[in-house]
Amino acid sequence: MENEHPAVARDTTVVAAGRPLREHDQPVNVPITMTSTYFGQNPISGNDRAYGRYSNPTWDAFEETLAELEGSTLPALVYSSGMAAVAAALSLMPAGGTLIMPRHSYQGSLVLAGEEAGQSRFTLRTVDIADTAAVVHEIEKAYAPLLWLESPTNPMLEIADIQTLTRAAHDAGAIVVADNTFSTPLVQRPLEAGVDVVLHSVTKYLAGHSDVVLGALVTSRADLRERLHAYRSHHGSIAGPFETWLALRGVRTLAVRIERSQTSALELATRLQKHAHVDVVKYPGLPEDPGHERAAAQMEGFGSILCIEVRGGEAAADAVINTVQLWTPATSLGGVESLIERRRRHHGEPASVPANLLRLSVGIENVEDLWTDLDRALRAP
Numbered sequence: 001m002e003n004e005h006p007a008v009a010r011d012t013t014v015v016a017a018g019r020p021l022r023e024h025d026q027p028v029n030v031p032i033t034m035t036s037t038y039f040g041q042n043p044i045s046g047n048d049r050a051y052g053r054y055s056n057p058t059w060d061a062f063e064e065t066l067a068e069l070e071g072s073t074l075p076a077l078v079y080s081s082g083m084a085a086v087a088a089a090l091s092l093m094p095a096g097g098t099l100i101m102p103r104h105s106y107q108g109s110l111v112l113a114g115e116e117a118g119q120s121r122f123t124l125r126t127v128d129i130a131d132t133a134a135v136v137h138e139i140e141k142a143y144a145p146l147l148w149l150e151s152p153t154n155p156m157l158e159i160a161d162i163q164t165l166t167r168a169a170h171d172a173g174a175i176v177v178a179d180n181t182f183s184t185p186l187v188q189r190p191l192e193a194g195v196d197v198v199l200h201s202v203t204k205y206l207a208g209h210s211d212v213v214l215g216a217l218v219t220s221r222a223d224l225r226e227r228l229h230a231y232r233s234h235h236g237s238i239a240g241p242f243e244t245w246l247a248l249r250g251v252r253t254l255a256v257r258i259e260r261s262q263t264s265a266l267e268l269a270t271r272l273q274k275h276a277h278v279d280v281v282k283y284p285g286l287p288e289d290p291g292h293e294r295a296a297a298q299m300e301g302f303g304s305i306l307c308i309e310v311r312g313g314e315a316a317a318d319a320v321i322n323t324v325q326l327w328t329p330a331t332s333l334g335g336v337e338s339l340i341e342r343r344r345r346h347h348g349e350p351a352s353v354p355a356n357l358l359r360l361s362v363g364i365e366n367v368e369d370l371w372t373d374l375d376r377a378l379r380a381p
């Protein structure tokens, strides 16, 4: 039983939601409930916890908090990883149709969708998600029962017109899934734009400390939630109560982390634009960025991921990675520590991603320290 709290702003919700009842000697934080089963002797109804693969009180606290943040009327569903959530969301795709996906979606999502398409379950069509007219044409052209959105895309940071594409997909009778990992509900709320299912790699900003792997889906549609819950129960892609507790602990500081890292990301992007050893800066917060106007219209802030193309090509980009001392060379994003990665070091990364592109996940360190370290690495011979 979680405590009800008054309607508040989202930067208060991250702190106030998912708390135990305000009763004498109740804990202030939800306990980590380690159990595989629950006492029960009567016929099982849909509201019973019954068994540890169906339900857990620590999940409930996280799921209620995330639902409130995304603006869902139903609790979210936490999964064992972001990819487990991707797999569950892809299960909504009926056999025989066309799945439309951004060509720069998260690599794991593209790989899994590609595998399922390879088994002839459906056709996969990858698109330039920023080209609204072209995507609408694809939606109308074929039987496309599922539109996958990611905005900004990974790592090219293209911006999709979420509302327009969702409307076109709904007109065609499709379900729309949006991967909101890069933005978090504090920056962008796809459900408010009409999207049916929002996906998170909780591993990233929501947990926020690079110490847990977890995923989640959020939907206000009871029919979809029932299918996604059944998928989780039957595939066993369930979250550990301890990991879920860590994620909720991370969410408590989400607002201050996002505020800090977004401000630093814009500052670094602005300075990098003028850097002699940087050819291109991609960041939707820059007025010159092709996605800027659209991002400004549908996001609150521009996120904390930026990309640079290093002058001198792939070798020069690798030299930066090998020279930084404060930035951590590693994949992933969304933690308190700043991470830097040359994306094409992954063999599956599309060739449309430049070989000299570095993806920067800006953390919460002092921005001058981040700048000094990066500037020195870029200038190093």
Ligand SMILES: *Cc1c(COP(=O)(O)O)cnc(C)c1O
Binding pocket: 081, 082, 083, 084, 086, 106, 108, 154, 179, 181, 182, 200, 201, 202, 203, 204, 213, 214, 215
């Ligand atoms: C990391 C990530 C995923 C996959 O999540 P895991 O928690 O690593 O399984 C999905 N989408 C995006 C945008 C991601 O960054």
